[in-house]
Amino acid sequence: MSRYFKAKIINNLPLNNKNSLLSIEPLESIINPDPGQFYMLEVGNSYDPLLKRPFSYFRKTSDGIQFLYAVRGKGTSLMKDCKPGRIINIIGPLGIGYPKPQKGFTPLLVAGGTGIASIFPFAEKLGEKAYVFYGARCKDELLMLNEIKSLENKLFIYTDDGSDGRKGTITYALNEFLIHNSLPTYHYLLYACGPRPMLEALLQIANDNCIKGFVSLEENMACGLGACMGCAVKVRIQNSNPSLPPFSKGGRGGITKSGFVYKRVCKEGPVFPIEEIVWI
Numbered sequence: 001m002s003r004y005f006k007a008k009i010i011n012n013l014p015l016n017n018k019n020s021l022l023s024i025e026p027l028e029s030i031i032n033p034d035p036g037q038f039y040m041l042e043v044g045n046s047y048d049p050l051l052k053r054p055f056s057y058f059r060k061t062s063d064g065i066q067f068l069y070a071v072r073g074k075g076t077s078l079m080k081d082c083k084p085g086r087i088i089n090i091i092g093p094l095g096i097g098y099p100k101p102q103k104g105f106t107p108l109l110v111a112g113g114t115g116i117a118s119i120f121p122f123a124e125k126l127g128e129k130a131y132v133f134y135g136a137r138c139k140d141e142l143l144m145l146n147e148i149k150s151l152e153n154k155l156f157i158y159t160d161d162g163s164d165g166r167k168g169t170i171t172y173a174l175n176e177f178l179i180h181n182s183l184p185t186y187h188y189l190l191y192a193c194g195p196r197p198m199l200e201a202l203l204q205i206a207n208d209n210c211i212k213g214f215v216s217l218e219e220n221m222a223c224g225l226g227a228c229m230g231c232a233v234k235v236r237i238q239n240s241n242p243s244l245p246p247f248s249k250g251g252r253g254g255i256t257k258s259g260f261v262y263k264r265v266c267k268e269g270p271v272f273p274i275e276e277i278v279w280i
Contacts, residue, residue, distance in 0.1 A: 009083065042088040059121060110134075119193050171202060189214075206275070226266055232265070
């Protein structure tokens with residue numbers, strides 16, 4: 001089966017003045033996605049914009065695939081105007097998703113805002129094994145709550161202003177959980193997707209509590225296939241080998257004297273070990 005396929009738009013439902021849920025029906029057999037993977041979607045009906053846009057898939061249903069998205073620029077503005085019945089070109093699933101938790105570890109899934117689009121299918125797959133922390137600035141920015149509450153996970157909802165769930169940031173919520181839970185922190189495994197400041201704060205919490213984990217990154221992508229190098233991020237490695245060429249087999253990029261490499265979010269990611277990312 002090819003990763004290139006055509007799909008029909010079933011629905012394009014506005015959730016609020018900024019976010020929508022796009023449902024598509026593939027018109028041919030497709031590869032089943034793993035939680036954390038993404039698709040490149042055609043958003044315009046001409047050569048402007050020329051490039052497809054990347055979106056984590058929210059849910060795979062019996063009818064097709066759903067995508068949560070926020071209107072942020074020209075591409076997503078055009079996407080909001082896509083009507084049911086329209087045929088679009090799609091590439092996917094792409095990238096590396098969330099690795100399965102090792103035996104003996106309890107997964108902590110943390111999502112901020114539209115980051116729930118990436119976390120939701122993993123929470124659905126893990127069921128009651130996982131704790132899910134979902135936060136946003138206010139009630140209106142919490143998306144698909146009925147679907148999230150229907151899952152079997154242990155769920156914590158937080159808003160910065162206290163308009164829904166408990167009041168506080170999602171990083172505050174995770175800290176409180178770790179302080180008051182009796183299980184040694186090194187038995188947890190963290191998975192997260194959300195705004196960059198949230199992910200940076202989670203790294204500090206993970207370091208302070210000796211927790212390993214993984215984060216899904218968002219970067220501007222052109223091809224989505226690893227050819228253009230436009231989405232490369234700086235990561236930290238151990239035992240660097242200067243003889244390795246840039247983006248050599250195995251996912252290692254051009255190694256600098258400092259022991260850093262550049263990895264492509266679309267190819268070696270979007271999910272990376274949290275301790276690898278160089279945030280500055």
